Amino acid sequence: MILVVIGLALINFAYKAVGPAILGDREFPGVVQRIVDALPAAMLAGLLVVHLLGDRWSSADVTVVPGLAAAVVAWYWRAPQLACVVIAVVVTIVVRAAL
Amino acid sequence: MGRVTIRVDPPASGGWRAGLRVGLGLSVGAFALALSFGAFAVSSGWPAWLVIVMSIVVFSGGAQFAAVTAMTGGGGVVSALGAAALINTRFIPMAAASARSLRGGPWRRAMEGQTIVDGSWVAAQRPDGTLDRATMFTATAVQWPAWVGGTVVGALFAPSTEFFRDYGLDVIFPCFFLVLLLDSLRGKPRHALVAIVAVAIGVAAIWFVPGGVALLLCGIAAGIAGVRASGTGGAASAGGADSAGGAPGGGGAGSAPGDGSQQ
Incomplete structure (x- = not known):
């Protein structure tokens, strides 16, 4: 269990660190930026559904x-x-x- | 003569006050969710102290639930980490998209990237496609103690499922995300189709895959914006075209929490 906690903390750190550390100030091309710009709406809609329904709709x-x-x-x-x-x-x- | 670069930051539309405002709302949901996580993990055989440590160092609901579920279901360390890692994959593109809004060298950017959590990241989006660091930092800083505190209470007192249902605590997070989505669409109505497709994907996906993976699949809906951009040449900047549906200077995905229109 302790290994899971340590491993999960490291994975989470790496996920959030790699992009900012490597990409720096680079800007995305226009099409990619459009997609990134639309991500919040997609994520919010997804979060709404995920929290409302739960795995296999168990929380519906x-x-x-x-x-x-x-x-x-x-x-x-x-x-x-x-x-x-x-x-x-x-x-x-x-x-x-x-x- | 040396080249002079002048960095012009976008006008402040949120800042830490907006982060505090949205963070307080999110922290209520985070507390309730952490309460259920703490109770769930302890009832699954995890020691309370380790559950609390997990919330302190990981701070990621979906991944934590997944890891505990995988371990409880007979899976080992690898399966627990695999499930949690898959669920949190969405943070890779989210962090990458935030890169140019963060400051300092690689290490500082990496550390600043740790403040990326779903609600804060969404709330910190500016109409021009950049990210309001102060809003995100503050919103996350407010949610973290709520997440840890909720875990402590849940792990130590293990409230029943009926408790959450009777007091309507299960509606807090969905409602908050619904309001944030509506705010987002008020400012960028052209993203309505993206949201509808994401809902459709989510409804179908959550039946077959864990929540975090379903969430990742929902992100595919954002590709619609890319397809549309390709169809129109994709030359316009992300922020420029968004002003069509929003008030001047406001109305981004996360601008509503900070633009004062809702508060």
């Missing part, structure tokens, strides 16, 4: 939908991010308590 839970919908409404009305999250949590708690 319809009771989170009203909470997320409430957060979207709050976001639309320009509520702060943290407020959106709090609203989602409260709505989810209420929905689950009611079911």
Whole structure:
């Protein structure tokens, strides 16, 4: 177990260190930069799905939908991010308590 | 006469205040997730102290879950490291993309690169394609103690799955990523197709592969932007074309947390 922790720490360090250490100030070509620019949207969408569904959809839970919908409404009305999250949590708690 | 190079940094749109703001939000989710990780690892037979050390030195949810799962499932050190390494592969392109926004020599850049975590990296993106170092550093600095603290509480008190569900803690991270995505699309609506394709890939992939690998596959959706750029000649700068859907000077993927429009 200790070896796993040490190994994982080293791998993680290397992943995050290699690019910045080697590439330096170099800029990507236009097409590559476009892809890099679009990565956050792709990653965020992926993070949303991964956290919502879980491995083999084991975490899929319809009771989170009203909470997320409430957060979207709050976001639309320009509520702060943290407020959106709090609203989602409260709505989810209420929905689950009611079911 | 020697050549004079003047480095002009993009105008500050975020800084540490934006990092603090987005970091606080993310840290709530990080704490809840770490709580479940600590409880999961201890219930899987890991000693609490090692679980806590793991969170201190690794600080990567997906990889930590994967490593513990692989070990619990009868896999050895190699399979645990292999699974975790695969899951974190996404950090290679993310770090590479951040390279020109970091400072100093190779070692300093390598150290600065350690602050790259999903939420912070996304929040620190500027409309011109560069990265706001202060935003990323601060957002990560706020999340790290939350991650470690959540692990400590989870490892020592091992709350039940029902606890997370009853208090809606499982909705925190998805919700935060949803809000960040909406912020991102508000500033760059042309990335809507990228997000839709990424969702489709993610929904299908998560059935077959672990979360971290699914996430890596979702990144393929960003290739759409490259294809589109090729179709239009790809000559325009990444930042220039993005202004079509956003307010002047704002509206990047991570600009919303820092541009004041949401806070």
